[in-house]
Amino acid sequence: MSFAAEEITEELPPPGRSALGQLLRDPMGMTGAILVITFIILAIFAPLLAPYDPIHIDVRHKFQPPNLAHWAGTDQLGRDMLSRLIWGARVALGISMTATGIAGVLGLLLGLVAGFGPRWLDAVLVLFFDSFSSLPMIMFALAVITVLGPGIPTLILVIVLVSVPGYGRLIRAQTLALKGADYIQAERTIGASSARIILRHLLPNVVGPLVILLSMDIPVVIMLEAGLSYLNLGVGPPTPSWGNILYDGYTSLRSAPYMVIAAGIPLVLCTLGFTFLGEGLRDALDPKLKLRAAR
Amino acid sequence: MLGYAIKRIALALLILVVVMLGMFAMVFVIPGDPASIALGPRATPELKALLIQRMGLDQPLLSQIWHFFRAAATGDLGIDVWSKRPVLDVILEVFPQTLLLGVVSLGWAVVLGIALGCLAVIWRDTFIDRLLGVLSVSMISVPSFVIALYSLLIFAVWLGWLPAIGAGQKGDWASQARALILPSFAIGVTWIGYIARLVRASMLEVMGANHIRTARAFGLPETVVVLKYALRIAIVPTIAIVAIGAGSILSSAVFVETVFSRPGIGTLITGAVEKRNYPVVMGTVLFMTAFYLVVVTAADLLIARLDPRVRDVLRG
Numbered sequence A: 001m002s003f004a005a006e007e008i009t010e011e012l013p014p015p016g017r018s019a020l021g022q023l024l025r026d027p028m029g030m031t032g033a034i035l036v037i038t039f040i041i042l043a044i045f046a047p048l049l050a051p052y053d054p055i056h057i058d059v060r061h062k063f064q065p066p067n068l069a070h071w072a073g074t075d076q077l078g079r080d081m082l083s084r085l086i087w088g089a090r091v092a093l094g095i096s097m098t099a100t101g102i103a104g105v106l107g108l109l110l111g112l113v114a115g116f117g118p119r120w121l122d123a124v125l126v127l128f129f130d131s132f133s134s135l136p137m138i139m140f141a142l143a144v145i146t147v148l149g150p151g152i153p154t155l156i157l158v159i160v161l162v163s164v165p166g167y168g169r170l171i172r173a174q175t176l177a178l179k180g181a182d183y184i185q186a187e188r189t190i191g192a193s194s195a196r197i198i199l200r201h202l203l204p205n206v207v208g209p210l211v212i213l214l215s216m217d218i219p220v221v222i223m224l225e226a227g228l229s230y231l232n233l234g235v236g237p238p239t240p241s242w243g244n245i246l247y248d249g250y251t252s253l254r255s256a257p258y259m260v261i262a263a264g265i266p267l268v269l270c271t272l273g274f275t276f277l278g279e280g281l282r283d284a285l286d287p288k289l290k291l292r293a294a295r
Numbered sequence B: 001m002l003g004y005a006i007k008r009i010a011l012a013l014l015i016l017v018v019v020m021l022g023m024f025a026m027v028f029v030i031p032g033d034p035a036s037i038a039l040g041p042r043a044t045p046e047l048k049a050l051l052i053q054r055m056g057l058d059q060p061l062l063s064q065i066w067h068f069f070r071a072a073a074t075g076d077l078g079i080d081v082w083s084k085r086p087v088l089d090v091i092l093e094v095f096p097q098t099l100l101l102g103v104v105s106l107g108w109a110v111v112l113g114i115a116l117g118c119l120a121v122i123w124r125d126t127f128i129d130r131l132l133g134v135l136s137v138s139m140i141s142v143p144s145f146v147i148a149l150y151s152l153l154i155f156a157v158w159l160g161w162l163p164a165i166g167a168g169q170k171g172d173w174a175s176q177a178r179a180l181i182l183p184s185f186a187i188g189v190t191w192i193g194y195i196a197r198l199v200r201a202s203m204l205e206v207m208g209a210n211h212i213r214t215a216r217a218f219g220l221p222e223t224v225v226v227l228k229y230a231l232r233i234a235i236v237p238t239i240a241i242v243a244i245g246a247g248s249i250l251s252s253a254v255f256v257e258t259v260f261s262r263p264g265i266g267t268l269i270t271g272a273v274e275k276r277n278y279p280v281v282m283g284t285v286l287f288m289t290a291f292y293l294v295v296v297t298a299a300d301l302l303i304a305r306l307d308p309r310v311r312d313v314l315r316g
Helices: A019-025 A027-044 A081-116 A119-134 A137-148 A152-179 A182-190 A194-230 A242-251 A257-285 A287-294 B002-029 B034-042 B045-055 B061-073 B087-122 B127-141 B144-158 B173-206 B210-217 B222-244 B246-259 B265-274 B278-306 B308-315
Strands: none
Touching (some): A019 A257, A081 A242, A119 A152, A119 B002, A137 B246, A194 A242, A194 A257, A257 B144, B173 B222, B246 B265
């Protein structure tokens, strides 16, 4: 939310045919793609892949270290850690993709309005974008949670609100840059409507950078979800989230250290995977950076 | 320069006013009224009426906004519902701890980040450069509270080298310094990655400049060219990202302080959110936003002073 927006300010070409090949040839992008696909599969097929019911309590078998029956051990209530971690992927990806998706669409709309609409509306929206991004993200999130109470809908709302300004700014900058382009001026001279210019020319050109920014923001959002759930202000028990599993592990850090270790691994691999993929995508789609790397 | 400074400060003040209005508006979107929320299940009608009167909620809207702004401007952020102390006092008591943590984390991250960035430029397009690149990205993407938990487990629980909780004994510098090591490590790691990448990228841009070519033509060794001539210019974007990063450091601090049970803004506000201690949450948010705006504005002014080109760019 904070930095990716600063990095992508250049106008990017639409995804070329070789972009995918480019991405797969880059070892970092390839690693990212494999990790992300793995987690998406885990999230979609969690009910089939998880060996146990993630919320089934079995107190007689609590705090079992990793063994053949429970590969990642069991937690303080005897629930199977591996199953909880697999379901945690569904929670993490579900929340982060829904929220960034909504934020992306809203940012696109507001950015287009700001860039294409009347001057005064642009000024109001820019002030709104600036004010929102001036709030330290975590402070804003905690304020909203205090008002609305913790839970998944609040979490999604918080993520949408803190993400929209960044996307809106990006789209606005892109729109302003394109608006002055010769071919758009020409189109307007011929008498094309604003709707046609937006749909035929602006939209295809601004979506690419937005997708890169979204993919780079997903790890940040996953971290935020896990962090807030760790603080017991996000996804509440018994729903498994990597964050609240880490918290369970923290409370029994001395007696059952394997819990924290096991819960940290998917979180780290997932954020790493999305970051690598985002980097790979940017390198593949942005010839300016490629040029720099080749120098 | 003066004109730019005035404009920049005015913008910061305008943003602060918008943020305050937004926070004020939030009080009205709460399901139920703030007085019942602050009192919780203990609320009796008499208590509620008293609190509503004390919070000024029975006043007309415009007068409420006026009072809110006037009070905030004089540093009156309300009264902590639980301890009955002024919110500002509660905040100022723990703020130095968070500030210290943030500065120490950033301090060693800047030193290491710049060093790694320079190494990557000196050995650019070699295996080491690529390795440092992957390492930087990895450091950026690992959540700080996972690093905090893992380092807590390894260095405090298993090895017993460093304290697991708290901020050290009052007045004992050595114990306070020891208590800072793990938390500042957890927060700093991300920043090493960011700064290393940024320094590398902005230095590579500088490397094509005329004065670098001249320095090379005079036969100066590459290390001298990088460290003496390129780094000076490449340092400007680092200041920018460090300032913007003040907000993100605060995020990490909230989580890391909780992991290490360290007194600070993070433990203060998470505790307040849990208890729905409304004045403390809002006061802390406002205080930290103001602080953040001061940092960002100061950094902008500093950058404009260092690099006159920026003044023109930011004017738009």
